[in-house]
Amino acid sequence: MELELLDENERRLNNLTLTVYILQAVSLLVGVTGIVAVIINYVKRDDVRGTMYESHFEWQIRTFWLALLGYVIGFATLWLLVGGVVLFAV
Template identity: 90%
Template structure:
């Protein structure tokens, strides 16, 4: 197995990155786990610098903040009804970001930060 070749520190970072992706996915049903995920990202950010996981942490952080912004805008605009469309679009975009990030993580590839 490829994970057997990882040293102990890299294995911890690998597991932590996976846990954050899981927390982000669960946040689609239980929103508070997304907050827990981004707190983990910020607390452990220095530990992943210079590793494969750095791009994943940046991706996860950016996903959280952009989704939060989109949800706030959508919520404010619900009285115009267009907010419901925005909320749905942000929800779909969030799923896309979590899935794409996980697939890159699973392939042990860094994410292009765009």
């Protein structure tokens, strides 16, 4: 019984992590899904603490904020003709 509960929790966390990865990937086409993904990361952060999924959540959160910073810098420097390169890199 206890093993089944652990397996169910692991499966749920795995599916949640995969869902956030998919939302981040779709955000390349539809930006709002990235915001939804990072909200899920922050809301469910305590659920994954101490599991192997914690590092995935930390990476997903860090990726969101670094990409957002990259987009801001890219758009701000478009007039310098460097922004396009920055946006492409992001």
